[in-house]
Amino acid sequence: MAEKITSRAQDYSQWYIDIVRFAKLADYSDVRGCMVIRPNGYAIWEKMQAALDRMFKETGHVNAYFPLFIPESFIQKEAEHIEGFAPECAVVTHGGGEELQEKLYVRPTSETIIWSSYKKWIQSYRDLPILINQWANVVRWEMRTRLFLRTTEFLWQEGHTAHATETEAKEEVLRMIEVYRHFAEEYMAIPVIVGMKTESEKFAGAHETFCIEAMMQDGKALQAGTSHHLGQNFAKAFDCKFQTKDGSLEYVWASSWGVSTRLIGALIMAHSDDKGLVLPPKLASRQAVIVPILKGDKAAVLEKAVELEKMLKAAGVQVFLDDSEQNTPGWKFAEYELQGIPVRIELGPRDVAAGKCVVARRDTSEKETLEIDTAFPQKIKDLLDSIQTGLFERALRFREEKTKVVTTYEELKAQVEVGFAVAHWDGTPETEAKIKEETKATIRCLPVSKDFATKYGINTEGKCVFSGNPSKQMVVFAKAY
């Protein structure tokens, strides 16, 4: 805490790094572009994993694990896939002291290695659907890295499903992007736009890519999750056919979907402030801290603090008591604000005498004095709920303030400097590329979220903001992480 966090106003990028480092969420390692996820950061990932894993299982999925290494010949089986991924792979050329006959790629994503197994597992429609998820590490050789947001190695989950019909595959793609939307909004407290990627932004090897896009506090977009309709591309690449009910042979339909430790970066950039991390209670492994003010009748204060801790734990609040005398209460206040503990409970000798305590919420810094009575635990739980929804509402208001429908290219250029520009686009990759080149803004998605589409009149016809040519719908332009 000797160092001070750079303010967002002064340098947003440095502010982000300061939060990550000072709150001990992650560190760069001595390996180029790779990060160490420290216990405070990993605890957030564990909370995310638990919530997502439960949702995956509720939607019928099971977990499995496939090899880290992918033979070079596998990666090459799907043309777009190799083009997209091969240049950014780490390659193993030696094993057990000898040069390998075939190079092994460290997985950048697992479609190919998984479909080489699915080919063996699928013979008939009875073997379908396969609904598998994998929690794993992946490696993509990034040139410019940033902790959590873009690192050479990162952790993620990747769902890979196999279906008998295109309809089922498409339903799965949409089901999972909805799971991601729900997770982002209900757990991360971040409003997201569900949409479809353009041809040039979609996954290498997919027919269609759906995504959720979030806005950070600097107005930039962050892609927080994707769900791909893979058609029969990988089934064809691996010659994976199944016998249908009526006895014919058909290629299997596929989806894949994933989110990664990048979500931790999104969480930080969406909610945190100049005092440090701000965590939504549902993703905080420590939701409340009790800081006793050890003056006067220390024993009485400590006794009450322990009682409070027990009371709250019994009510299901993830609370802890910091009764160390090594650090002052002031130091603790600052430290736990830095660490993003949603609620702080202060307890001094006068509070104890009055049967009260002071409760401070991390998100708004508001304080209130509460009676310590039987209703107290429920009040803390209500407060946690209120912080959770408050963070979402604040982020939604922010996004709405920073999102504007633009009708001229000048307006678009100005708007992407501060937030999202909703604009008509003629649907051509040429226009998309030129806008990107000139403004650094990309088409984040063709929104499909009903609320968003309605609010901004997405599904209306108009003229392209760049070319003036006819446009069938509006899209979202933004600079992005």
Added chain:
Amino acid sequence: MAEKITSRAQDYSQWYIDIVRFAKLADYSDVRGCMVIRPNGYAIWEKMQAALDRMFKETGHVNAYFPLFIPESFIQKEAEHIEGFAPECAVVTHGGGEELQEKLYVRPTSETIIWSSYKKWIQSYRDLPILINQWANVVRWEMRTRLFLRTTEFLWQEGHTAHATETEAKEEVLRMIEVYRHFAEEYMAIPVIVGMKTESEKFAGAHETFCIEAMMQDGKALQAGTSHHLGQNFAKAFDCKFQTKDGSLEYVWASSWGVSTRLIGALIMAHSDDKGLVLPPKLASRQAVIVPILKGDKAAVLEKAVELEKMLKAAGVQVFLDDSEQNTPGWKFAEYELQGIPVRIELGPRDVAAGKCVVARRDTSEKETLEIDTAFPQKIKDLLDSIQTGLFERALRFREEKTKVVTTYEELKAQVEVGFAVAHWDGTPETEAKIKEETKATIRCLPVSKDFATKYGINTEGKCVFSGNPSKQMVVFAKAY
């Protein structure tokens, strides 16, 4: 189920492979020596992870994540470590399309990469202890592989702790081997011998290695977990010193400990039979299956089956109902025996009429008819407990039958063909090596388990079974996986 499982008596090794393949626990992949852990196998790993992770946290540990890649120069920093691990590493020489300036080793274990971080995190005694665990994949280039037991890539957890004193480090080493013992015996239902490895069998870079050793059904040993006292070796290799309370500078003390997906192999080989997998209820994601016999009044049977399922779920039993009409009850019986579901509940029209059902336990194949009344769920829970303890007791009896104190080399040679030989050893690596060469048996450990030591009189003096030289204690010899 078209193929028949090879019997243990006929070919134990093939029996093991058949169980793994037919119960769909794992598959070899198209990558040399790497396995695919299929959903049925991964579900066991998830149960193991949940139980172990809880125990790690209860003993004060937190999770974190360190890079997959280790720079060659790091691996080389600890002399014994490089000698032990370098020959079996996979090496990345290219990344992002270019040859790397320094080769990266895919982690075979993470001591070096972790201590390069600890060096940055530790300055003072206030920074100690560090009690971190990591769940990760590791790669060791194995020549002869066997699903779960020995594969090029496997999943594991590795604890890495840093302490101010040797006493604390040693306490940690013993605390964690005790956690492993508890897990093996209480969850896996496998009795284990806690012991110390000899100099030649210990971890590359450790002062001392403690282990838990289990006996498989063919009488061979399987090392199921290890906990290493690393002394100051890695702190010295990474120049990691801390300021003590009295202001002096000292090297940090270290431990590391791990278990892996190899435990799934141990679980199979300890309990399963010629009909398939046998799972202890605490590690079964599906503890009971309801198989309705859909004859006569189908609707009544189904209704009762659904009611039973609800009743058991409400009581906390992980039960599922297989009401598919695609397969016969007989097929289902065989299939769920193969999959190791601990309890099967059969329900036919006559059972329903009588308010009863037939309950079969997987471990002993015993069947009994039970009243479906309010006490029924508790009876099923008691049955699950009884299966859990029954499996442990059966395995313990088996180990005791196959463990013998031997006093001559001839006896030792005969005994290691059927089980564990407890024998005096003169303490020299020469004797150890010769016995290994001639019998293929290794010293599994110098037992420290009190019950085991007492039962076999381990801590008595005597004469080495091989050299006749004085021996201070007996050790356990066995062939091993």
